[in-house]
Amino acid sequence: MRVLILGGDGYLGWPTAMHFAAAGHDVGAVDNYARRRIASETDSLPLFATPDLAQRAQRFEATSNHHIDVWIGDCTDYAFLSEVVRAFQPEAIIHFAEQPSAPYSMKDFATARFTLNNNLNTTFNVLWAIHEHAPQCHLVKLGTMGEYGTPNIDIEEGWIDIHHNGRQDRFLFPRQAGSLYHTTKVLDTDLIWFYVRTWGLKCTDLMQGPVYGLFTPQSRLDKALLPNFHYDDIFGTVLNRFIVQVAAGVPMTVYGKGGQVRGYLNLLDTLQCLELAITRPPADGELRILNQFTETFSVNELAERVKDAAAGLGITADIKPIANPRNEKEEHYYNPKFTGFKALGLKPHPLTSEVLAEMIDYAVSLKDNIVPKRIFPRVSWN
Numbered sequence: 001m002r003v004l005i006l007g008g009d010g011y012l013g014w015p016t017a018m019h020f021a022a023a024g025h026d027v028g029a030v031d032n033y034a035r036r037r038i039a040s041e042t043d044s045l046p047l048f049a050t051p052d053l054a055q056r057a058q059r060f061e062a063t064s065n066h067h068i069d070v071w072i073g074d075c076t077d078y079a080f081l082s083e084v085v086r087a088f089q090p091e092a093i094i095h096f097a098e099q100p101s102a103p104y105s106m107k108d109f110a111t112a113r114f115t116l117n118n119n120l121n122t123t124f125n126v127l128w129a130i131h132e133h134a135p136q137c138h139l140v141k142l143g144t145m146g147e148y149g150t151p152n153i154d155i156e157e158g159w160i161d162i163h164h165n166g167r168q169d170r171f172l173f174p175r176q177a178g179s180l181y182h183t184t185k186v187l188d189t190d191l192i193w194f195y196v197r198t199w200g201l202k203c204t205d206l207m208q209g210p211v212y213g214l215f216t217p218q219s220r221l222d223k224a225l226l227p228n229f230h231y232d233d234i235f236g237t238v239l240n241r242f243i244v245q246v247a248a249g250v251p252m253t254v255y256g257k258g259g260q261v262r263g264y265l266n267l268l269d270t271l272q273c274l275e276l277a278i279t280r281p282p283a284d285g286e287l288r289i290l291n292q293f294t295e296t297f298s299v300n301e302l303a304e305r306v307k308d309a310a311a312g313l314g315i316t317a318d319i320k321p322i323a324n325p326r327n328e329k330e331e332h333y334y335n336p337k338f339t340g341f342k343a344l345g346l347k348p349h350p351l352t353s354e355v356l357a358e359m360i361d362y363a364v365s366l367k368d369n370i371v372p373k374r375i376f377p378r379v380s381w382n
């Protein structure tokens with residue numbers, strides 16, 4: 001298949017580009033380095049430097065003989081994006097190209113405005129580009145489990161059947177996000193649903209939980225092929241952050257009571273989910289929504305797991321609750337359904353002590369790169 005990856009330089013986009021190229025697909029990757037720019041502006045550089053997208057693609061081709069087409073440009077620029085779609089004629093587009101940090105979206109007016117404009121406009125443009133130049137193309141859009149928030153009822157897989165005054169209908173499951181970033185994902189979902197109804201596009205909206213890990217069969221080929229790995233408060237996801245905190249000898253920063261439960265997944269399972277989504281597309285005119293996580297943990301449980309894995313390596317890890325910079329429930333009901341990907345055949349990679357130990361070992365080997373002031377929260381929701 002011809003697979004176009006928007007946000008191909010990102011934490012998820014780059015391993016995805018390599019994965020699909022290695023599986024024999026024709027892959028194109030688009031990025032404007034927004035994440036590199038924001039990371040630099042907010043003093044949130046990753047644990048190790050990575051070559052830029054064009055250099056990575058060259059290195060990957062030299063190492064594996066698989067080619068990735070690269071475009072450097074802004075997906076909010078319709079002239080640019082529509083020309084890429086017209087020329088590449090993708091059968092599937094995986095849309096990662098958004099500002100993905102909740103703290104960044106809550107920092108100040110300029111960062112909130114950028115997040116809203118960037119995320120809504122990339123999604124709007126990709127829908128139009130598909131409509132105009134590749135109407136049979138399957139859009140696979142990265143949303144987040146955070147769209148649902150933490151309701152006091154079971155979370156369904158995207159949709160809910162409502163019985164009201166003797167009648168019934170199916171609606172998008174209610175969404176109530178906890179940051180502006182997550183709210184842009186809610187708005188994306190509504191935008192996609194509108195154009196699916198209007199134009200009969202086929203789309204998969206993935207409600208993904210926080211991802212952890214950095215090793216994939218392709219990223220193991222060469223250190224230059226590893227994804228960007230953030231441990232700071234702005235771009236780092238919680239488990240990746242805890243790993244680096246342990247390597248730095250800093251207590252793990254549990255926000256508040258630590259009873260916040262979320263659905264997590266290994267980077268390998270993100271790749272598996274994307275492959276399943278693309279090889280088993282929905283029907284024309286269907287918006288398929290899949291919850292994308294494999295296990296749920298509270299923040300306290302995650303910290304305990306990291307502590308146990310570190311102990312297995314002879315490292316003493318501490319846990320220190322700190323004031324929660326976010327406005328979120330710290331103890332709550334959480335029961336999200338996870339049936340769609342299981343039905344498609346997902347074989348999850350669970351969070352084992354071996355998985356944690358390999359990550360801790362790697363972070364320890366880069367201990368000298370860790371800048372402690374990037375670890376603690378610098379952005380508050382209030």
Ligand SMILES: NC(=O)c1ccc[n+]([C@@H]2O[C@H](COP(=O)([O-])OP(=O)(O)OC[C@H]3O[C@@H](n4cnc5c(N)ncnc54)[C@H](O)[C@@H]3O)[C@@H](O)[C@H]2O)c1
Nearest residue numbers: 007009010011012032033034035074075097100142210211
């Ligand atoms: N990493 C996670 O745990 C996680 C969890 C749930 C959802 N997601 C979603 O998955 C997607 C990818 O996340 P990630 O962690 O890889 O983030 P990332 O920031 O590492 O990757 C996003 C990439 O998109 C690029 N980009 C942003 N705006 C762009 C634009 N206008 N034009 C071109 N390129 C642009 C960035 O430069 C970056 O390389 C995001 O949409 C994110 O919201 C991520």
